[in-house]
Amino acid sequence: MYQLILPTAKLKASYDAYIAELGSEERYPFPLDFEHRDFEAMLDRIEGIRNGTRVPDGFVQSSTFWMVADDEIIGCTNIRHRLNAQIEYCGGHIGLSVRPSFRRQGLGIKLLQLSLEQARELGIQTAHIHCHKHNVASRAMIEACGGVFHSEINDNGSLVSRYLIELT
Numbered sequence: 490m491y492q493l494i495l496p497t498a499k500l501k502a503s504y505d506a507y508i509a510e511l512g513s514e515e516r517y518p519f520p521l522d523f524e525h526r527d528f529e530a531m532l533d534r535i536e537g538i539r540n541g542t543r544v545p546d547g548f549v550q551s552s553t554f555w556m557v558a559d560d561e562i563i564g565c566t567n568i569r570h571r572l573n574a575q576i577e578y579c580g581g582h583i584g585l586s587v588r589p590s591f592r593r594q595g596l597g598i599k600l601l602q603l604s605l606e607q608a609r610e611l612g613i614q615t616a617h618i619h620c621h622k623h624n625v626a627s628r629a630m631i632e633a634c635g636g637v638f639h640s641e642i643n644d645n646g647s648l649v650s651r652y653l654i655e656l657t
């Protein structure tokens with residue numbers, strides 16, 4: 490029922506509703522922050538990062554997917570194809586969020602499971618998953634998906650918990 494798809498113009502109305510629900514909430518993953526009034530331009534920007542033709546300096550190639558059910562966007566995930574030193578330290582392989590009106594129904598766990606399947610298909614053997622220590626929901630989601638606590642770091646005054654998930 491729930492599946493990951495590449496972003497598509499067909500679901501623009503659902504995407505607009507998702508962004509409206511987020512309001513001033515911090516946006517995860519980063520493509521949710523992209524200017525989206527020119528929807529095709531936003532899709533193009535996301536695709537350039539996925540296919541490697543237009544990856545911004547300091548970023549690595551990454552794939553963005555929407556989790557959908559019945560043509561409604563339920564969540565968004567961004568999977569980095571590899572780590573660089575910066576995101577190995579803080580950021581990890583996967584950033585995701587569930588649309589606010591769909592939270593607390595087990596869908597974060599579903600979205601992370603689907604993201605891990607994609608990561609495995611990309612050849613990632615050990616997924617590095619990071620979250621802010623105070624983000625109780627994110628920590629519970631990561632642990633429910635088999636995350637093994639690795640370490641904690643202080644990122645500019647904010648504690649970040651780092652987990653590993655073996656995908657082989």
Ligand SMILES: CC(C)(COP(=O)(O)OP(=O)(O)OC[C@H]1O[C@@H](n2cnc3c(N)ncnc32)[C@H](O)[C@@H]1OP(=O)(O)O)[C@@H](O)C(=O)NCCC(=O)NCCS
Nearest residue numbers: 585586587592593594595596597598620626627629630633
């Ligand atoms: C983190 C997030 C994806 C979880 O999505 P969700 O659909 O609400 O999560 P689930 O319903 O699958 O619940 C996952 C676990 O978190 C717990 N949980 C969810 N929301 C919670 C909350 N507000 N407070 C405490 N625990 C919470 C659930 O009980 C569940 O734990 P359990 O398996 O031990 O019962 C969602 O809160 C979100 O999008 N947050 C904003 C973006 C974000 O923080 N992304 C993560 C960045 S690393």
